[in-house]
Amino acid sequence: QQPVQSPQAVILREGEDAVINCSSSKALYSVHWYRQKHGEAPVFLMILLKGGEQMRHEKISASFNEKKQQSSLYLTASQLSYSGTYFCGTPDYNQGGKLIFGQGTELSVKP
Amino acid sequence: EPEVTQTPSHQVTQMGQEVILRCVPISNHLYFYWYRQILGQKVEFLVSFYNNEISEKSEIFDDQFSVERPDGSNFTLKIRSTKLEDSAMYFCARSGTSGGALTDTQYFGPGTRLTVL
Numbered sequence: 256q257q258p259v260q261s262p263q264a265v266i267l268r269e270g271e272d273a274v275i276n277c278s279s280s281k282a283l284y285s286v287h288w289y290r291q292k293h294g295e296a297p298v299f300l301m302i303l304l305k306g307g308e309q310m311r312h313e314k315i316s317a318s319f320n321e322k323k324q325q326s327s328l329y330l331t332a333s334q335l336s337y338s339g340t341y342f343c344g345t346p347d348y349n350q351g352g353k354l355i356f357g358q359g360t361e362l363s364v365k366p
Numbered sequence: 367e368p369e370v371t372q373t374p375s376h377q378v379t380q381m382g383q384e385v386i387l388r389c390v391p392i393s394n395h396l397y398f399y400w401y402r403q404i405l406g407q408k409v410e411f412l413v414s415f416y417n418n419e420i421s422e423k424s425e426i427f428d429d430q431f432s433v434e435r436p437d438g439s440n441f442t443l444k445i446r447s448t449k450l451e452d453s454a455m456y457f458c459a460r461s462g463t464s465g466g467a468l469t470d471t472q473y474f475g476p477g478t479r480l481t482v483l
Contacts, residue, residue, distance in 0.1 A: 285469055296457055296474040297409060304469055342409060346469075352461065353399060353411040353422060354472055 256281065258343050260357035267333050267364045275328040275360045277343030286326040287344040287354060288317055290337075297342060300328075330362070338364045369473035370458050376479045382447050387478045389441040389458030399459040399472065400433065400443050402426065409457070415441065448482045455479050 258279045265273050277286060285304045289297035301310040303319035303326055310317050315337075316329045330337055340361045344354035371390045379385050389398070400412040413423040418435055432444045445452055455477045461470040 287471065289474075296477050299471050299473060302469070302471055344409075344472075347422075352397060352470070352472075353414050353424075354401075354409075355411065356409045358408045 257355055258283070258286075258345055258357040260341075260343060260360050262360060263358070264361040265363070267330075267337075267362065269335060269364055269366050270332055271364075273330045273333060273362060275330070275341050275343075275362070277326045277328070277357055279324050279345065282323040283326075283345045284323075285346060286317075286319055287346075288326075288328055289342045289344065289356075290339045291342065291359075292339045300341075333362075333364045335364050335366065338362055370460050370475035372456075372458050372475040372478050374478060375476065376481070378481045378483065379448055381450055381482055385445050385448055385480060387443045387445075387456050387458075387480070389443070389475055390439065391441065391460050397421075397461045397470070398435075398441050399461075401457045401459060401474070403455045403457065403477075405454070412443070412456075445480075448480075450482050453480055453482045 258277050261276045267273055287302045288300040290300055291297040300312045301317055303310055306321040306323045308319045314331050319326045340359045342356045342359050344356045346352045346354055373388045377385055398415040401409050402412050403409045411424050413427045413433055414421045430446045435441050457477045458475040459472040461472040
C-alpha cells in the first residue's frame with residue numbers, strides 16, 4: 256500500500272523550517288527518506304526502523320511514531336540546496352524488499 | 367562515488383525498437399532492483415533480482431521486459447518492443463550487503479533517460 260505524503264508542495268524562504276509527513280493506514284516495517292533533484296537520481300537521506308525513533312542527516316531530521324504509521328521529515332533553517340522532491344518509501348513485507356514510494360513533496364527554497 | 371553506474375545516460379529510440387539498459391554494481395551486493403519514473407511522477411518498482419533470479423516483478427513488468435545478469439557483473443534491463451509510454455527515467459538500485467532486504471538502504475544509480483519517439 257502506497258504511503259501518503261503531505262503537503263504536495265512547499266515554498267520556503269532560506270532559513271525557514273518545514274515539515275513533510277508520510278502516513279500509512281497500517282504499520283510500516285521501516286521508512287526510507289530520499290531527496291531527488293530535477294533530472295537526477297533519488298539520494299538516500301535516512302532510514303527509520305523502530306517506533307519512536309529519530310534520525311538526523313546534517314540539519315534534516317526525521318521521526319517515526321510509536322505505532323509506526325507515520326514518519327515526519329523536519330527541515331530546519333532551510334538552505335537553497337534543500338530544494339528538490341522528497342520521497343518516503345517503505346519496503347514491501349512480502350519479498351525482495353521493493354520500496355513503495357509516496358507521491359513526493361516538492362520543496363522549493365528561495366533566497 | 368556512485369554505488370552503481372548505468373549506461374547509457376540517455377537513449378533515444380523509435381517505437382517498436384528494442385533497447386537494453388545496463389547497470390554495473392561497484393561491488394558485490396545481494397539485491398538489485400529496477401525502478402521507473404515517468405517525468406513528474408513518483409518512482410515505481412519494476413523488478414527485483416536476488417541471487418541471479420527474479421524475486422518479484424510488478425504489473426508494469428510485462429512480457430516486453432526482461433532482466434539478465436549475463437556475465438555475473440553487468441545487470442541489464444531489456445525492453446523488446448518499446449512503446450511511447452515507456453519513455454521515463456530508469457533507475458537501477460542495489461542493497462543487501464547484509465542480506466536484510468527490508469532494512470538495508472537502497473542506493474540508486476544515476477539513471478538512464480529513455481525517450482521513445
